Amino acid sequence: MKNNLICVLIGAPGAGKGTQAKSVANYYNCKLISTGDILRENVENRTLLGLEAKKYIDNGNLAPAQIVVSMIKNVVKSFVENKAGADKSLLFDGFPRDLEQNKLFEQILDELNLSIKGVIYINIDDDIVYERLTNRRICPKCNRVYHLKFNPPKFDNLCDDCKVKLITREDDKIDVIKKRLEVYKKLTYPLIEYYRKKNKVVEINGNKSADDVLKDIIAGINCAK
Ligand code: AP5
Numbered sequence: 495m496k497n498n499l500i501c502v503l504i505g506a507p508g509a510g511k512g513t514q515a516k517s518v519a520n521y522y523n524c525k526l527i528s529t530g531d532i533l534r535e536n537v538e539n540r541t542l543l544g545l546e547a548k549k550y551i552d553n554g555n556l557a558p559a560q561i562v563v564s565m566i567k568n569v570v571k572s573f574v575e576n577k578a579g580a581d582k583s584l585l586f587d588g589f590p591r592d593l594e595q596n597k598l599f600e601q602i603l604d605e606l607n608l609s610i611k612g613v614i615y616i617n618i619d620d621d622i623v624y625e626r627l628t629n630r631r632i633c634p635k636c637n638r639v640y641h642l643k644f645n646p647p648k649f650d651n652l653c654d655d656c657k658v659k660l661i662t663r664e665d666d667k668i669d670v671i672k673k674r675l676e677v678y679k680k681l682t683y684p685l686i687e688y689y690r691k692k693n694k695v696v697e698i699n700g701n702k703s704a705d706d707v708l709k710d711i712i713a714g715i716n717c718a719k
Contacts, residue, residue, distance in 0.1 A: 499524060499583040500608050501715060502590070504686060505616030507674040508626035509700045510707055512639060514616065515587040517708050522715070525573055528587035529562055531637070532569070552664055554673030556591055556681065563598045574606050582608065592681035593688060612718035613689040614711055616700035620675065627671050631660035644704070694718070 499522055503511045512528065519526035533551060536544030543565065547557040556562075566589055574582050590596040603609055618626075629642040633653035640647050640660060647653060651660050665674065689695045696714035700707055 497581040497583065498608055499715070499719065500586075500603065500610050501584075501718075502586045502610060502613045503588070503616065504591075504613055504682060505700060506618055506620075506623050506678050507671060508623045508630070509616040509618045510626070510704060511587050511616060513704055514708055514711055515585060518614075518711055518715070519585045521712060522583055522585070523581070524583040524585040526585050526587060527566065527569055527589065529566065529589040529591075530587070532565060533557060533562075534637075552670070554665060554670040555677060559592075559594050559598065562589065563595055563602075566599070567602050570602060570606065574608070582606075584608075590685065591678075593685055596685055596688065610689075610694060612715055613686070613695050614714060615686055615695050615697045616707065616711075617697055618700035622701055623675060624668070624671060627666045628668070630663065630666055632663060633658060634661050 501518075501524070503515055503518070505511050512530070515526055515528060518524070533544070533547045537548045537551065538544070543561060547561060550557045566586075570584065573584070590599045600610075626641065629644075631640045631642060631647070631651070632638065633640075633656055635656040635658050636653065638653055638655060639645075640653075647660060649657075652658065653660060664670075686695060696711075696718055698707060698710045698714060702710070
């Protein structure tokens with residue numbers, strides 16, 4: 495595989511970014527950077543960053559750009575510095591989310607002599623967003639993600655690995671899902687259009703099964719490379 499494959503996964507809440515990101519990162523041997531996961535880890539550990547971000551996450555808003563971008567900058571810089579002369583492939587899940595974050599993101603990549611190869615846009619219908627998120631359950635111990643219909647645990651409401659009771663994410667309440675979807679359309683659509691004009695968008699039909707979506711993403715990235 496060509497070195498320094500830099501890709502971004504964009505999609506509505508529940509589009510399947512997290513589900514696909516792990517498989518795609520494994521397939522291409524990329525480092526996966528998920529801002530949602532990093533922010534949730536900070537919330538769980540009650541760091542200052544986490545306490546600040548929680549106010550926004552719980553309401554379905556984006557955390558402030560300066561918090562998210564400086565967090566990303568540190569992760570990316572330390573990854574790249576430790577990879578001198580080696581492959582620096584990176585997959586971003588949920589970052590950047592708007593034009594403001596993207597401007598700062600492009601500056602970070604420029605400084606590190608990297609550039610985006612492709613933006614994978616997982617497009618799903620609004621009714622499927624609600625269906626996915628109201629049926630999502632997560633393990634509070636290992637963060638494994640389940641879906642009550644499409645990817646259910648083997649035993650009623652228990653994590654297959656940890657055997658602890660599954661929970662619903664705080665931001666998967668109907669009113670918060672609605673807000674997240676509004677924020678996504680207002681702030682992320684212009685970003686998708688920005689990359690469309692640069693011919694970098696690989697649009698994937700996210701309404702299909704997880705296996706089919708993965709096949710389409712890999713085919714799309716292979717064309718973009
Ligand atoms: P984040 O965690 O990134 O939330 P999101 O973008 O709303 O996306 P989700 O994690 O809800 O969904 P997903 O697309 O990963 O779907 P999943 O694979 O789990 O961010 C949370 C919050 O953090 C944000 O709202 C914001 O406040 C903050 N934040 C994060 N990044 C930020 C940034 N850059 N700037 C500022 N703030 C930021 O799938 C969903 C369900 O469907 C699962 O149950 C799964 O099993 C199932 N499923 C997946 N694919 C399929 C399929 N094809 N068929 C059937 N079921 C499927």
